[in-house]
Amino acid sequence: MADATIRCMAExxxxxxxxxxxxxxxxxxxxxxxxxxxxxxxRKLASELDVNPMSLYHHVENxxxxxxxxxxxxxxxxxxxxxxxxxxxxQLRELALAYHRNAKEHPALWGYLHTxxxxxxxxxxxxxxxxxxxxxxxxxxxxxxxxxxxxxHAFVSGFILAEINGHMPDDPEEIERNYDTAVHLxxxxxxxx
Amino acid sequence: MADATIRCMAExxxxxxxxxxxxxxxxxxxxxxxxxxxxxxxRKLASELDVNPMSLYHHVENxxxxxxxxxxxxxxxxxxxxxxxxxxxxQLRELALAYHRNAKEHPALWGYLHTxxxxxxxxxxxxxxxxxxxxxxxxxxxxxxxxxxxxxHAFVSGFILAEINGHMPDDPEEIERNYDTAVHLxxxxxxxx
DNA sequence: ACCTGAACACCGTTCAAGT
DNA sequence: ACCTGAACACCGTTCAAGT
Numbered sequence: 345m346a347d348a349t350i351r352c353m354a355e356x357x358x359x360x361x362x363x364x365x366x367x368x369x370x371x372x373x374x375x376x377x378x379x380x381x382x383x384x385x386x387r388k389l390a391s392e393l394d395v396n397p398m399s400l401y402h403h404v405e406n407x408x409x410x411x412x413x414x415x416x417x418x419x420x421x422x423x424x425x426x427x428x429x430x431x432x433x434x435q436l437r438e439l440a441l442a443y444h445r446n447a448k449e450h451p452a453l454w455g456y457l458h459t460x461x462x463x464x465x466x467x468x469x470x471x472x473x474x475x476x477x478x479x480x481x482x483x484x485x486x487x488x489x490x491x492x493x494x495x496x497h498a499f500v501s502g503f504i505l506a507e508i509n510g511h512m513p514d515d516p517e518e519i520e521r522n523y524d525t526a527v528h529l530x531x532x533x534x535x536x537x
Numbered sequence: 538m539a540d541a542t543i544r545c546m547a548e549x550x551x552x553x554x555x556x557x558x559x560x561x562x563x564x565x566x567x568x569x570x571x572x573x574x575x576x577x578x579x580r581k582l583a584s585e586l587d588v589n590p591m592s593l594y595h596h597v598e599n600x601x602x603x604x605x606x607x608x609x610x611x612x613x614x615x616x617x618x619x620x621x622x623x624x625x626x627x628q629l630r631e632l633a634l635a636y637h638r639n640a641k642e643h644p645a646l647w648g649y650l651h652t653x654x655x656x657x658x659x660x661x662x663x664x665x666x667x668x669x670x671x672x673x674x675x676x677x678x679x680x681x682x683x684x685x686x687x688x689x690h691a692f693v694s695g696f697i698l699a700e701i702n703g704h705m706p707d708d709p710e711e712i713e714r715n716y717d718t719a720v721h722l723x724x725x726x727x728x729x730x
Numbered sequence: 731a732c733c734t735g736a737a738c739a740c741c742g743t744t745c746a747a748g749t
Numbered sequence: 750a751c752c753t754g755a756a757c758a759c760c761g762t763t764c765a766a767g768t
Contacts (some may be wrong), residue, residue, distance in 0.1 A: 362732080386761060390604075396734050398762085403732095407761065461704030494705065495696065495719045502695015503688065511654030512687065521610065525681075526688045532729030533722035578761080579742060589753050591743085596751095600742065 364397055365403045369414050376414075376452040383452075384411075411456060415463040418453055422446050424474040432481040433531050439474055440500055440527050451508045458501045471497075482534055496530060556588055558596045566703055569607075569645040575647075608656040611646055615639050617667040625674040626724050630702050632667055633693055633720050637680060643686075644701045651694045664690075689723060 371392055375384045386407055390397040404410045423446070425438040447454040457463055464471070475493045484492050503526055507513050512519060564585055568577045583590040597603045616639070618631040619699055622654070639647055640647040650656055668686045677685050699705050705712060 373757075385759085387759080398735085399733055455652065459648065459698065459702055461699065463701050465704055491715060491718060494699070495715060497720065498695040498699040498704075498719075499692040499722075500695070502691040502693070502698065504700070505652065505695065506654065506687070506691040509652055509654050511658055511691075522684055522688060525684060525690075526723030528729075529688065529692075529726035530722065531726075533724075533726035535729070536721075578740085580740080591754085592752055594743075 348492060357421075363399055363403060365413075368393065368400060368403055368410070369417065372410060373414050373450060375458075377450055379455050380452040381411075387411075411460070412463055415453060415457040415460070416466075418446075418450060419457065419466075419469055419471065422469075422471055424470045426439065427477065432478050435478045435481070436531060436534075437527050439478060440530075441523075443471070443500055444504060444523065447504045447508065455505060455508050458505055479517050479534075484534070492534075499526075499530060554625050556586065556592055556596060558606075561593060561603070562584065562610065565603060566607050566643060566646060568613075569649075570643055572592055573645045574604075574649050579603075604653070605656055608646060608650040609637075609659075610655070611643060612650065612659075612662055612664065615662075615664055617663045620670065622639075624670050628671045628674070629724060629727075630720050633672060633716075633723075636664070636693055637697060637716065638695045640701065648698060648701050651698055677727070685727075692719075692723060 371382055372389055375389060375392065386400055387397045390400055393400075400410075404413065415479070423442060425435070425442055427435070466472075472493065475496065476489050479492055479496075480486070481491050504522075507519065512522060561582070565582055567578055568582060568585065579593055581591045583593055586593075593603075597606065616635060617634055618628070620628070665686065668689065669682050672682050672685055672689075673679070696716075700712065705715060
């Protein structure tokens with residue numbers, strides 16, 4: 345009896361603890377951070393977790409579902425600056441900066457996310473409520489809020505993707521100036537409404 | 538002798554004519570149009586051309602080089618509206634529309650291009666010279682032209698990627714309005730310089 | 731319930747051989 | 750010069766079997 349249980353545990357886990365969805369997700373994120381989307385394979389992930397590749401499928405339907413999962417949690421966990429009562433220009437700038445900072449922490453993940461936007465289209469995300477709030481503050485008429493938000497998000501994501509993909513100068517100071525110009529452009533544009 | 542040549546030709550080509558780089562490229566584009574980047578594999582491409590997969594490697598170094606090639610030719614062939622003397626706002630609008638139209642013709646290809654921007658960073662491309670010309674016309678000071686151009690391009694590509702990836706409304710009329718708003722935003726923003 | 735090995739249908743690419 | 754088949758090292762995923 346005792347022998348059987350011991351043998352069972354020894355066999356079912358070449359690892360210390362049983363596999364967790366949480367653990368799978370964080371390891372997947374790490375692999376993506378290290379080597380991009382192309383660096384994440386189910387087999388590599390499994391071997392990183394010291395587990396048979398097929399064990400993963402007990403916790404996740406398939407690779408796409410896994411990617412969706414880690415993108416969704418990243419989007420949900422994104423920290424947006426709170427409403428501190430400052431003028432909308434300032435708040436918009438802060439939100440853009442937060443988004444930028446976030447994306448740079450896990451570039452490959454946000455790259456994937458931006459090219460598979462089902463994940464980010466959930467309107468309850470902190471990102472969207474913050475953006476909509478600021479646009480209303482800026483005086484964008486209610487029926488235009490959502491559209492304008494989509495467009496602004498597309499702009500920012502274009503900027504970030506360009507940066508992630510190396511289509512921007514390398515010098516961080518230069519990037520900072522680019523970012524300033526970009527945000528200024530948007531704010532100027534909005535002010536014209 | 539004659540027999541040998543005939544047999545040779547028959548064997549070396551299960552197809553009518555010998556393989557061409559041109560032919561490879563256009564078929565690759567078609568496959569991408571039909572099924573996205575993931576729908577293009579060297580093996581599928583070869584079978585589409587009625588050829589052994591390995592024959593491709595005689596014309597192209599590898600898959601990435603092939604993708605680069607078709608993206609580069611697409612970028613070079615892009616038609617940009619000529620300088621017709623109209624105000625810069627109008628010309629910028631037309632350029633954005635041309636870019637948009639172009640991208641929609643081969644969505645997967647432009648999607649890949651935007652996430653692998655080495656291809657489009659060649660400054661001699663018609664796209665860039667047209668954009669720079671219009672920015673100068675708009676009064677952007679010379680040392681800012683290139684930076685502003687990069688940012689505007691990032692914005693437009695973000696918009697287009699969002700559209701390609703379905704993160705925009707489906708109704709074409711709605712998209713048209715989105716596009717108008719986006720271009721207005723940019724023009725307003727530039728006018729504030 | 732959770733894990734596994736063998737197997738299947740795909741990849742991109744190398745290499746030695748064919749004409 | 751151009752093409753090929755067999756082979757290698759990878760994929761994602763199914764399925765039947767193990768505890």
